[in-house]
Amino acid sequence: MRTLFILVVASFVMFLAPGATAAQVVDVSDLDQNPQAYDGQVVTLEGELIGDYGIRGDEVWVQLNDDPYIENPIPGGGAPAGGNQGIGLRIPVEIFDPEGWGPPGSVRYRGPLVQVVGEFRYHAADASGETFVQVVDITLLDPARPLPSGELGTPGRIGIALLVLAALIFAAARYRARPPRG
Amino acid sequence: MPSDPHPVVRWLRRRAENIVQGTRGLAIEATIVLVLIVVAFALSFLVVALR
Amino acid sequence: MLLRPSVTDLRLIAHDLGRILAVVAAAGLLPLGWAIFRGEWSAAGWFLLMIGTAAVPAAAAEFLGWGARRQRVDWSHGLVVVALTWLVVPAVGTLPLWLSGHWGRWLDTFFDAMSGITTTGLSLVQDLDHLPESVNIWRHTLQFLGGQGIVLAALTFFSASGALSMYQAEGREERIFPSVISTARFIWLVSVIHGVVGVTALTVDGILVQGFEPVRSFFHAINVFMAAFDTGGFTPQSTSIAYYHSALYEGVLAVLMVAGAMSFGLHHALWNRRRGLLRNLEVRTILTTFGILLAVTIVGLGISGVFTHAPALTRRGLFQVLSAHTGTGFSTVSTTELSRWSGLAFVGITVAMALGGMSSSTAGGVKSLRIGLTVKAMADSIREALLPEGAVVPDTFQQYGVQRLTPRMAQSVMAVSLLYVGLYLLGAGVGYAYGYPLDQALFESVSASAAVGLSVGVTAPGMPILMELVMILQMWVGRLEFVAVFALLGFMASLAVGE
Numbered sequence: 001m002r003t004l005f006i007l008v009v010a011s012f013v014m015f016l017a018p019g020a021t022a023a024q025v026v027d028v029s030d031l032d033q034n035p036q037a038y039d040g041q042v043v044t045l046e047g048e049l050i051g052d053y054g055i056r057g058d059e060v061w062v063q064l065n066d067d068p069y070i071e072n073p074i075p076g077g078g079a080p081a082g083g084n085q086g087i088g089l090r091i092p093v094e095i096f097d098p099e100g101w102g103p104p105g106s107v108r109y110r111g112p113l114v115q116v117v118g119e120f121r122y123h124a125a126d127a128s129g130e131t132f133v134q135v136v137d138i139t140l141l142d143p144a145r146p147l148p149s150g151e152l153g154t155p156g157r158i159g160i161a162l163l164v165l166a167a168l169i170f171a172a173a174r175y176r177a178r179p180p181r182g
Numbered sequence: 183m184p185s186d187p188h189p190v191v192r193w194l195r196r197r198a199e200n201i202v203q204g205t206r207g208l209a210i211e212a213t214i215v216l217v218l219i220v221v222a223f224a225l226s227f228l229v230v231a232l233r
Numbered sequence: 234m235l236l237r238p239s240v241t242d243l244r245l246i247a248h249d250l251g252r253i254l255a256v257v258a259a260a261g262l263l264p265l266g267w268a269i270f271r272g273e274w275s276a277a278g279w280f281l282l283m284i285g286t287a288a289v290p291a292a293a294a295e296f297l298g299w300g301a302r303r304q305r306v307d308w309s310h311g312l313v314v315v316a317l318t319w320l321v322v323p324a325v326g327t328l329p330l331w332l333s334g335h336w337g338r339w340l341d342t343f344f345d346a347m348s349g350i351t352t353t354g355l356s357l358v359q360d361l362d363h364l365p366e367s368v369n370i371w372r373h374t375l376q377f378l379g380g381q382g383i384v385l386a387a388l389t390f391f392s393a394s395g396a397l398s399m400y401q402a403e404g405r406e407e408r409i410f411p412s413v414i415s416t417a418r419f420i421w422l423v424s425v426i427h428g429v430v431g432v433t434a435l436t437v438d439g440i441l442v443q444g445f446e447p448v449r450s451f452f453h454a455i456n457v458f459m460a461a462f463d464t465g466g467f468t469p470q471s472t473s474i475a476y477y478h479s480a481l482y483e484g485v486l487a488v489l490m491v492a493g494a495m496s497f498g499l500h501h502a503l504w505n506r507r508r509g510l511l512r513n514l515e516v517r518t519i520l521t522t523f524g525i526l527l528a529v530t531i532v533g534l535g536i537s538g539v540f541t542h543a544p545a546l547t548r549r550g551l552f553q554v555l556s557a558h559t560g561t562g563f564s565t566v567s568t569t570e571l572s573r574w575s576g577l578a579f580v581g582i583t584v585a586m587a588l589g590g591m592s593s594s595t596a597g598g599v600k601s602l603r604i605g606l607t608v609k610a611m612a613d614s615i616r617e618a619l620l621p622e623g624a625v626v627p628d629t630f631q632q633y634g635v636q637r638l639t640p641r642m643a644q645s646v647m648a649v650s651l652l653y654v655g656l657y658l659l660g661a662g663v664g665y666a667y668g669y670p671l672d673q674a675l676f677e678s679v680s681a682s683a684a685v686g687l688s689v690g691v692t693a694p695g696m697p698i699l700m701e702l703v704m705i706l707q708m709w710v711g712r713l714e715f716v717a718v719f720a721l722l723g724f725m726a727s728l729a730v731g732e
Contacts, residue, residue, distance in 0.1 A: 032569045050362045051470055052453075054478070055444035061478050063470070065362060073363040080337050080359040082694055084471035088478055107273065107365040128480050129545025131566075147363075149272050155332055156278025162285025166258075169292035177298070203504035204426030208488070210503050211495070215487045218527070218551060225528055226546035229535030 028066050028087045031120055035131065039122040045133065046115045046141065050086065050105035053098060060091045062104060064116065064133070075107050076147045088132040089116060095138055102144025113142040237731030238724065242310060244299035249314045250321055251294020253384065257322055258287040260374055264329070267452075268367035276365040279329035287325050312720030315384050319709055319717075323347045326375055333368050335359050337694045340701055347705050349375030351712035352595055354466020354562030354686020355677075355704070357694050361471045366452055369469045373459040379712070380463020380493070380595035381424060385417050416497075423500045424462065427492055431458040434485045443479055453477075457563075461489035463595045466562025466686030473564040474552070483552055483565060494519075494559035494590030498633065512631045515591055518605035519558075526585045527554045533577025539570075553687075557585035560596035562686020572673065572689035583676055586685040587657060597684025597711055599653045602632070603646050610643040652715050656682040656707055663703045664691060677704075682711040 025044045047066035054061035065086040072078030105111025118135035121127065187195070261284040268277035323346035330342040341357040348355045349372055358364065358372075432454045439450030456469045470476040474483060492500075502510055510516055531550045540546035549565055556563045564571060574582065589598015609630055616626045628638045660678025665671050669691055677691035681704040692704070710718050 029569075032567050035570070051476065052443075052445045052449050056442070061443070063362075063472060063476060065471075067360075069360045069363060074333075074335050074360045075363050075365070078360070080335065080694065082359060084360060084362045086362070086472055088472070088475070105362060107363055110363075123540055123542070123545045123549070125542040125545060129540070129542065129548045130478055131475075132478070150275025150278075152274055152278040152281070154278075155282040156274075159278065159281025159283070159285040162289050163281065166285065166288035166292040169289070169296050173292065173296035173298070176296070200422055201426065204423070204430075206506070207423070207500055207503045208427070208430055208492070211488050211492045214491055215484065218487075218523075218555070219484075219547065221524070222527060222531060222551040223543060223547040225531045226535065226540075226543040226550065229532055230541065230543045230546060233535055233538075 028064070028085045031087060031133075032085075035120075035122040038120045041120055042117065042136075043120050043133065044115065044117050045087075046113070047086075048105050048111040048113055049089075049101065050084075050111045053096075053104055055093070055096075058093045060093055060096045061132075062089050062091065063087065064089050064114070065105070070105075070110075070113060073105065073110050073147060076110060088130070089118070089135050090127075090132050091116075091135040091138060095135070097140075100143065101140055105144070107147065108149065109144045109146055112140060112144045115139045115141055235723075235727040235731040237727055244297075245310060246314055246317065248294045248297070248299040250317060251291050253314075253318050253322065254287040254294075254325065255291035256378070257325055258284045258291055260378055261287065261371070263374055264367040264371040267370050268365065271366055273365045273367050276329065276333070276367045279332040280367065280371070282332070283325060283328040286328060309720050309724065312717045313724045316713060316717040316721035318384055319347075319350060319713060322378070323350050323375070326350070326371070329368055329371055330358075333365060335361070335364050335368070340698065341694065344701055344705055345372065346375060347708050348681075348686065349373075349465065349467065350379035351684050351708040352376050352380045352463050352465040352560070352597065353681060353684045353708050353712075354460070355681060355688055355692045355708075356467065356686075357692065357696075357701075359694050361469075364469075366469075369456060370452075372467050373456040373465070373469075376463050376465030376467055377459040380459075380465060381420065385420065419501060420497050423497060423504075427462050427489065428458060431462060431485065431489050435482065438479065438482050438485060439477075442481055443477060457486060458489065461486045461561060461563070462493045464490060464493040464559050464561045464590065464597075464684070465595075466556070468563065472567070475565045475567070480548060483548070486563065487552065487555055490555055490559040490561045490563070493561070494594050494596040496591040496593040498593060499591065502633065507633075509631075514605040514609070514630045514632050515602040518608070519591060519601040522585075522588050522601065522604065523554070523558055526558060526581045526588075527551065530554050530578050530581030530585075533579070533581055534574065537574070537576060537578060539574070539578075553582060554585055557582045557685060557687060558588065558590065560586070560589050560598055560683055560685045562680070564687060568688055568690045571687065575672075579672060579676070582687070583679055586676075586679045586683050586687065587653070589683050589685075597682075599650050599683075603650050606630070606638060606643065606646045607650050609638060610647065613638075649715060653682065653711070656711055660703055660707050663700050667697050667700055678707065682707040684708060684712050 024042060026038065028045065028047070031038050031043070045064060045066060047064040048070035049062050050065050051063045063086045065084050067085040068081040069078055069084065074080060101112035101114070103109045103111070115138070116133065116135045117137040118133040120133050122131050123129045124131070261280050265277060265280040265284065268280055323343060326346040326349070327339065327342040330336055330345060331339055335358050336342045336345065337357070337359065344357050435454035435458060436451045439445040439453055440447055445453065453469060459465065460467045468474060468476065474486065496515070499510065499516070530553070531546060534540055534546055534550050540549065552565050587598060588604055589600050590596025592600040592602040613626050613628065620626065629635050630638055657675070657679045660681060661671065661675040664674025664678060673689045673691050676689050680687050
């Protein structure tokens with residue numbers, strides 16, 4: 001009920017004053033730096049859905065990252081550029097579309113890039129103190145794409161050679177340590 | 183005189199005893215956490231109410 | 234006069250290190266198996282390389298048989314093996330981390346491997362959210378190996394003379410059974426039972442409450458179990474435990490953290506329904522310090538206005554104090570938010586980290602028994618000064634029976650406590666010299682030295698190299714509780730200038 005109410009109010013606000021939502025385009029770091037200032041505000045965020053889709057009844061929890069890796073994750077050839085930056089999203093199941101979006105980001109996928117509009121909740125009293133964005137609208141910008149799973153490669157081949165060598169040495173040690181016959 | 187139980191039976195008995203003991207340990211640890219939650223909640227409630 | 238170690242001494246040390254590398258090779262099978270199961274082929278290659286690198290010296294140690302004719306039980310030899318183990322294992326353990334490309338420089342991977350094995354939990358990983366699952370499992374396995382005591386793990390499989398010194402050098406004073414091997418087996422038994430129950434509870438919670446896919450839920454469960462029970466603090470996702478958005482999950486982890494910070498002696502006493510445990514000095518100390526610091530933190534957070542509702546304050550406040558006092562380092566608030574916890578809340582968390590868990594547990598810090606004994610020694614001195622001359626102040630305390638606090642014991646306890654304070658100040662000084670605010674530098678320094686892992690943002694990729702080295706040193710020295718490190722330094726001195 002509450003979700004529906006927020007959805008209606010937010011849509012109304014967006015329809016009447018598009019400038020108001022445009023002014024609220026934020027980064028995760030803005031929310032992290034000034035949580036009390038944004039608490040209860042409708043904000044717009046862009047980023048990659050990552051980790052797991054936690055489907056809990058009529059809502060889905062997922063993390064949204066907006067760090068440098070949303071375009072170039074390290075397994076896809078990106079360079080290290082600091083830590084991740086993310087926030088939890090609570091999405092009503094009615095606007096959750098895993099088939100259209102693709103799997104969340106991981107080592108196997110660059111997750112779907114989305115734009116979300118929602119209310120920022122800081123230590124929400126009705127959610128036992130969770131901090132998250134209650135999503136009212138979500139737009140897919142780019143669906144998930146698979147990342148290369150790679151191959152055993154040179155490290156793997158050297159590793160196998162070393163293991164064979166270790167096995168030979170171990171066998172020789174056992175042979176030498178065998179009890180004398182008779 | 184009763185004969186000694188088979189080693190496998192002895193081993194299984196020991197493990198079953200360990201599981202009972204371990205469960206007792208875990209129950210006590212969970213109780214500690216529950217007590218902590220109650221204490222922390224009482225404190226929080228007081229602090230928020232008095233503020 | 235220092236005696237130069239003989240070739241036999243060096244061979245014995247090499248032999249023991251070889252056997253410990255066999256444990257590393259065996260432990261590497263877990264992430265390798267996961268990499269194959271999940272089709273992470275590059276990562277499988279990295280683990281094969283690491284396992285091979287550890288297996289060759291392990292096999293060579295077996296072949297050379299240098300340890301076969303061990304003649305004497307040498308106390309310092311055991312200490313040296315432990316100190317070296319805790320350098321060699323993280324060095325070998327960096328291989329898959331470095332090859333993954335998720336760390337900026339090799340030293341960062343060594344930092345993380347050291348943080349793992351010392352069960353600290355500070356991390357310099359970049360783009361953790363895209364890290365291969367198998368590499369994540371390896372990070373957490375390092376915490377498990379370190380928490381259990383890797384040398385203890387080796388002792389379980391290979392009986393060795395000198396076992397007692399190695400066992401105690403890993404920061405465990407007490408033996409539960411007369412033999413170290415049976416004590417080691419008991420420690421494994423406790424861990425396995427907590428493991429089965431913990432992983433099952435977390436997996437089921439993950440599937441039924443959080444709605445994760447079963448395989449992913451198991452993946453999260455096995456990782457956070459290893460980090461919680463061994464008071465490590467690594468997590469598979471960048472937002473730590475806040476990622477799970479679940480009070481129930483946090484509750485299960487809280488039970489595991491409490492179990493991890495309890496000494497194995499206490500586990501044994503609980504398992505066998507020993508009575509009168511509340512009379513134990515260590516149990517009383519940790520309950521008292523925990524109660525006081527919980528109150529201090531909650532009052533601090535309440536006054537600062539960060540939380541305005543009691544349930545939220547309870548959940549966040551209790552979890553953070555528990556994480557700090559048990560030396561775990563899990564967090565349910567962001568690093569930025571934690572850095573804003575000032576005043577009493579800052580004091581509560583920092584002191585909780587500095588005190589640490591129980592001795593002979595997987596937690597770090599000064600440890601409750603030392604705190605209790607230090608307070609008792611000081612109180613006794615004051616009492617002696619106040620009472621009339623000739624009055625007798627009892628020098629006994631309860632710790633699984635009546636024990637005597639001898640002047641020698643009091644001296645040693647106070648010396649180690651003081652060394653910890655020195656270690657905390659060292660890191661704080663270095664951080665401050667690099668321009669970090671003093672409170673943040675102190676927080677991070679205590680977190681590293683006491684093997685906690687909470688961070689206010691000082692530990693970050695690109696941090697000054699000297700500071701990184703100091704923190705590595707703090708984690709190593711703090712986890713081994715000084716003695717083994719001093720023995721290694723003495724050993725090196727005797728190699729250089731001994732006769």
